[in-house]
Amino acid sequence: MTKLSVNINKIATLRNSRGGQTPNVVQFAKDVQRFGAEGVTVHPRPDERHIRYQDTRDLKPVVHTEFNVEGNPIKSFMDLVLEVKPTQVTLVPDAVDALTSDAGWDTIKHKDFLTEVISEFKSNGIRTSIFVDPVLQMVEGAKATGTDRIELYTESFAHQYGLGNEKAIEPFTKAAELANSIGLGVNAGHDLSLDNIKFFKQHIPGLLEVSIGHALVSESLYLGVENVIQMYLQRLQ
Numbered sequence: 001m002t003k004l005s006v007n008i009n010k011i012a013t014l015r016n017s018r019g020g021q022t023p024n025v026v027q028f029a030k031d032v033q034r035f036g037a038e039g040v041t042v043h044p045r046p047d048e049r050h051i052r053y054q055d056t057r058d059l060k061p062v063v064h065t066e067f068n069v070e071g072n073p074i075k076s077f078m079d080l081v082l083e084v085k086p087t088q089v090t091l092v093p094d095a096v097d098a099l100t101s102d103a104g105w106d107t108i109k110h111k112d113f114l115t116e117v118i119s120e121f122k123s124n125g126i127r128t129s130i131f132v133d134p135v136l137q138m139v140e141g142a143k144a145t146g147t148d149r150i151e152l153y154t155e156s157f158a159h160q161y162g163l164g165n166e167k168a169i170e171p172f173t174k175a176a177e178l179a180n181s182i183g184l185g186v187n188a189g190h191d192l193s194l195d196n197i198k199f200f201k202q203h204i205p206g207l208l209e210v211s212i213g214h215a216l217v218s219e220s221l222y223l224g225v226e227n228v229i230q231m232y233l234q235r236l237q
């Protein structure tokens, strides 16, 4: 079974554009779960231009599905995650000024750092995932850090699939097969959408979770949030 985790960063971005509390991210998290989402994802960045650290704290009591917090494990992020204790933390190697996430970890170069951070989170009962490109050495490197899961960075698939290049799925299938064979759970995310999710799911063995935000919120402008969540759930069956 593949769980749908809704990334609500875009709701916070819209709210921040005017100040105030509209739209309300806590209410949105409650609603997406009521509509069938099996998780909520947030990605607090150091400048808090999307979701804020305080939002992450405020969401904890209302997320009764899986709470996934993503980010670069700088000290303030680590302190936040250790305070909130979500279901899962996903480590993403973002530069401070990155527009959005644009690369996976080099799990070989950063092995010692990742091993230390993962051990800290796991000893606090938080499941860990590492954001990686679909490169076999990076999957093996992730395994060596002790992480529970990887999150495959799907931007290249989404872009190429949109151009009609179905072969772009191949490195993702191979990375997932390797992960399955060495006991790593497989999540995926970035630019997944109603157009590409069914094909992606069909070609990725053991896909445990997808986190989707940008497309899901954009599609909801036309189709409605409840309807869009149902459409994702159907495509993920």
Ligand SMILES: CC(=O)[C@@H](O)[C@H](O)COP(=O)(O)O
Pocket: 007, 009, 010, 042, 043, 045, 050, 070, 092, 099, 100, 101, 131, 189, 190, 191, 213
């Ligand atoms: C980790 C990832 O793939 C991103 O898509 C991210 O979680 C989205 O964050 P922003 O909404 O801040 O771009």
Ligand SMILES: NCC(=O)COP(=O)(O)O
Pocket: 007, 041, 070, 151, 188, 189, 190, 191, 192, 211, 212, 213, 214, 215, 216
């Ligand atoms: N981990 C990926 C995520 O949470 C959502 O990415 P996107 O759908 O906003 O590109």
